[in-house]
Amino acid sequence: MPENLPVIxxxxGGAMVxxxxxxxxxxWRVDPNLxxxxxxxxxxFGGLGLAAYGAGLLLMPREGQTEMPVRRFLPFTRSWSNPTVVAATIGALVVIVGLTSSGGIGLGPVLVIFAVWFFGFRNHGQTRPSPPPEPTPFERAADAWRVRLAEQKTPGYEAVALPAPTEQRWTQPYTDPAADLAVRDNLPPAVVAVRRRRWRPWGLAIALVGVGIFVVVMLGLAGMPATPLAYASAVLAALxxxxxxxxxxxRPPLxxxxxxxxxIVAASMLGTASIGPLGPVGELHRSYSSAADMPAVIEYGAGEVDLDLSSLQLTEDRDLDIRVRAGSVALKLPVGVTSEIDYSIxxxxxxxxxxxxxxxxxIGTEAVPRGSGDPVLRIRVDLDLGEVRVTS
Structure with missing residues (x-):
């Protein structure tokens, strides 16, 4: 990286935050709203957007300044090179995002970056040919005079290209300004077409909103939770x-x-949703051998729950509730304990x-008897979307 990095x-003016x-x-010459x-x-996605914006605030000086703000906040960085400051700032923010994000970043940022590139930067280098500028009255008069000298076979003007023969334009020996617009200097000003903001794309927005609401309704009929938050998210995604x-x-108006x-509405619903907490996101791999170590409830928002209960020993009946919204549940049943599985997917x-x-x-129930009179392990699995695998 060069020391003289380009200053952005x-x-x-025009700043929102x-x-x-x-x-x-x-x-980059793109729409800032994008x-x-x-x-x-x-x-x-794990606060990645906040980290990126924070990096911009720390590395981009205000208009009219040249020093990075991070050098003012951390004076010891003034002896560092510009590439070192940029790399250290971005690296620190990446570490902060990794420590504060429990579920990882995932594929979402890749899709967002691809959408920004596709709609904002794709074919950006291919400049469209701009129409030639409108000649001034003096340029029109000069061109008409050169053409007239060429028609009169004036020495030195033989190479001037003559216009295609049309109706009589000239009156000898001079051009009549009333009939020849090419030499008139009192033409009305050119009318610049004002690009009006179209309302037609609102039809596309309304159609996408309808598709999103239809998908939520169909998921509700299929058993998925069709909450007000789901409808608000569908509208937000469509817009x-x-x-x-x-x-x-x-962009259409409004x-x-x-x-x-x-x-804002979707964010407020997410904060006050009555569907309860989503639970942690990730993987849980545990092996339990006693009832004291095994929790009564295991709840995950999304991820994988893998429990090895093959060595579990019980002295009395025990219940275990497993609730996962999206993911997979793998159970290995105990060898010497009767098990009953009540699942709902x-x-x-x-x-x-x-x-x-x-x-x-x-919905179903499975019983795995291991003996008469033994303690019973009752496992209830409640899964919204995913897979349940049970082995004995």
Whole structure:
């Protein structure tokens, strides 16, 4: 990396928060709203969008300044080279995101970055040919005079290209300004076409909203929870997709405020949702040999739960509830304990021995007797979407 890195400043005009998106959009010559939407979406993936915006605030100086803000906050970095400061700042933010994000980043940021590239930067280098500028009255008069000298075979003007023969333009020996517009200097000013913001893309937005609501309704009929948050998320996704699709052709009026309002509504519903906490996200691999070590309830929002109960010993009946919203549950039943499995799967697959069931609203009970009069382990598995595998 060169020491004289290009300075991308944050403008004071047109900035909504800190001017990071406005400065990057000015350098890349794209719509700043496209970058703002990408930052907001990336903020839901482990705080990646907030980390990226924070890096911009620390590394991009204000317009009219040249020193990075991080050098003012941390004076000992002034002796570092620019590449070192940039790498250290980005590395520190990446570490912070990794420590504070429990579920990882996943594929979402890749899709967001691809959408920003596809709709914002694709074919950006292919400049469209611009129409030639309108000649001034003096240039029109000069061109007409050169053509007239060529028609009169004036020495030195033989190479001037003559226009295609049309109706009589000239009156000898001079041009009549009333009949020849090419030499008139009192032409009315050229009318510049004002690009009006079109309302037609709102039809696309309404259609996408309808598709999103239809998908939520169908998922509700299939047994998935069709909560108000799901409908608000469908509307937000439809409006955000319309913003991306109309980034090049022109955003319709009021679409951006409607998207922002939808995002606020969805965020408020997410914070006050009555569906209960989603639970942790990740993987759980445990092996239990006694009832004291085994919890009564295991709840995960998304991920994999793998329990090895083959060496479990019980002196009395015991219940175990496993609740997972999306993911997989793998159970290895105890050898010397009678087990009863009560499962409920809204959409997914159930495997036990040679029995395999898949579909929606899978409900059933399995009993694995190990002896008469022994303690019983009752396992209840509640899974919204995914797979349950049981081995004995």
């Amino acid at each position: 400043s944050r403008p004071r 800190g001017g990071v998106c406005a400065g990057m959009a000015r350098r 970058l703002r939407i990408a930052i907001v979406v990336l903020a839901f 955000g997709l319309t913003l991306l699709l109309t980034a090049r052709s022109g 679409l951006l405020p409607a998207t922002i309002v939808s995002g 809204k959409a997914g697959e159930y495997k036990f021995g040679g029995v395999e069931r898949d579909g929606v609203d899978l």
